[in-house]
Amino acid sequence: MTNKDYSRRKFINRCISSGGLFFGGLLLLNCGEKNKSSKIRNDNTKQNSSKDPCNDLTKISDGEIKKRQGLGYVKQSAVPENSCSNCALFIPAKADEKCGGCILFKGPVYAEGHCVQWAAISS
Structure with missing residues (x-):
């Protein structure tokens, strides 16, 4: 119990840091998908615009x-x-x-x- 390398404060900081990295990665992946879908939507509207x-x-x-x-x-x-x-x-x-x-x-x-x-x- 005298070893202070495993303090509660360090544990909580590591958990928060890991969670931030995880959610940041998810955010980046999600933003990439939105750009692809908007490009597909723009291509479809360009094709439809000539007809109507x-x-x-x-x-x-x-x-x-x-x-x-x-x-x-x-x-x-x-x-x-x-x-x-x-x-x-x-x-x-x-x-x-x-x-x-x-x-x-x-x-x-x-x-x-x-x-x-x-x-x-x-x-």
């Missing part, structure tokens, strides 16, 4: 795309009477464009779309 201008997200930042996803935006509303075209936040398409927009996020929006922030147009 309302699906073209090539000029939209990742932050704006995440905002769209966070608001639950979908291309086709499950409730026909609650679509982007009759939402107070919808920006109608210009005469030379096929897609509208939204006040909440950037990028093209389908008139038939929907998100969780749908608001009725006040009379």
